[in-house]
Amino acid sequence: MSKALALVVVLFFVGFFGECYGELRVGFYKGKCGITDVEVVVKKVVETWHFTKREKDIAAALLRMQFHDCFVNGCDASILLDGNNSEKKAGPNSSVRGYELIDAIKEALEARCKGLVSCADIISMATRDAVVLSGGKWYNVETGRKDGKVSLASNVDLPSPSISVSDSIKVFGKKNISPIDMVYLLGGHTVGNTRCSLIQDRIYNFNNTGVRDPTMSNWLFSELIKKCPRVSSFDNNVPLDMKTPSFVDNSFFQEIQKGNGVLKIDQQVALDGLTKKIVGDIVKDPNFFTKFGEAMVKLGRVEVLIDGQGEVRTSCRVVNKKSFFFGFFN
Ligand code: HEM
Missing domain, CATH: 1.10.420.10 (Peroxidase, domain 2)
Structure with a gap:
């Protein structure tokens, strides 16, 4: 009886406060996807797109995407959410590009480890890989972000090119x-x-x-x-x-x-x-x-969501449908 009660209490708290794990650190996904190295999967997709030129100048696309994501609502991949009135519809984001590349990375990761890697982390890992492919040097990225659930064009307040x-x-x-x-x-x-x-x-x-x-x-x-x-x-x-x-x-x-x-x-x-x-x-x-x-x-640390504050989207373009039990508390 006491064990069953303890389980119910744990489930309640997990449901209420979100997953009981999570922090921003280098190598957050190490060992979490079986023998698959999450960072290698990301790198391979970025390399394929870079060498086949499926998106021109990927480093430029992703550097800007990361900046525009992190400066609006924090690094929570809110820029990726589709919608009539979502961030990507705001004027300063009208020329942001690279969304299809992020979709391709997400698909590759979901096929290996469902619901594990957040879209916000994908942006920062892929940006690093693209920077390296364009002549920059490797830097370790921190991971462990969760994805946000809110994306509103009206929240987009990015600096203009003539800012002092x-x-x-x-x-x-x-x-x-x-x-x-x-x-x-x-x-x-x-x-x-x-x-x-x-x-x-x-x-x-x-x-x-x-x-x-x-x-x-x-x-x-x-x-x-x-x-x-x-x-x-x-x-x-x-x-x-x-x-x-x-x-x-x-x-x-x-x-x-x-x-x-x-x-x-x-x-x-x-x-x-x-x-x-x-x-x-x-x-x-x-x-x-x-x-x-x-x-x-x-830049990747700006107002991140961790420890159950957000979710790991299964598609970077939409917020997950609420599950019967856990969604109730989200
Ligand atoms: C005061 C800060 C900043 C201002 C005012 C600014 C402004 C701009 C503007 C006006 C453009 C051209 C956009 C267009 O033609 O539609 C641009 C492009 C770009 N920005 Fe910034 N930016 C800032 C900071 C940053 C930061 C912090 C990064 C990344 C670390 C960044 C990366 C880029 C990149 C890579 C492009 C080219 C994008 C492409 O070719 O698709 N910017 N920025």
Whole structure:
């Protein structure tokens, strides 16, 4: 009788507080999927997509996805949820890509270990793997996140490309990310593109002056007027790092020192007294890759759900249907 009662009590508490395990740490899934190494499964799918080019510039897609996920509601994969009014429908997320790759990884993992690996962890593992494939260096990612159940476009409040350095420091500070790590993370702009519409004012009518942003180099201006004509029926893409657009490296920081920052915020971090020295130090930093990895790990810690605060979705695009017993308490 007492054993049965104890079991009922345990089941009640498990149902009420969620699973009784979970923490964010390196190797959270080690030994939890039989002989399958979860991180290897993720890596293999990312490699396949990278080498077959099923998605262009995966590192750019995933770096941005991780940033946009973690800065809205924490790193809980809320960006992946489909819905008429979910985060992915918000303006700043309209050009986020890579969802199909995450689906493919999830499918591969579900086939091996049902309901084990959260979508939030998939984003951080896959981003790391993509960074390595694009010339970056390996960094250990922490895992053990749970997936969130809420995704609302109205929650999306991401920094605009013309945010000031001091405001950006405040925004990152609220997420426990220091100015130094913020600058390393902006180095994510070493890969990928921006749409011309987001920099048109810098090229042709900066602060309504009718001319370009004076901080822009002559070289960058001559490149941008070719790629982003004053009048065009297309919103073209321009690389954020004009010199090595597909490589994760610190050339981005060298470029912004020369006035070749494409986004206003990128250029400003090289000029503003609050961050200028940080940029100078990064350019000379022999441990750039390690520090970039460490900054990505810190990004991955933002407001995570663990210990039964969320769930492990079976499809990254939808919240699980509530189960009869446990769902009652969720
Ligand atoms: C103040 C902070 C930031 C601002 C204002 C910002 C702004 C932007 C903008 C405006 C774009 C172009 C989007 C478009 O054309 O639709 C972009 C692209 C991108 N951002 Fe950021 N960003 C910030 C921080 C970050 C961070 C922390 C990361 C990752 C560590 C990141 C990674 C990327 C990547 C990789 C792309 C290219 C995406 C692609 O080619 O698909 N950004 N960002």
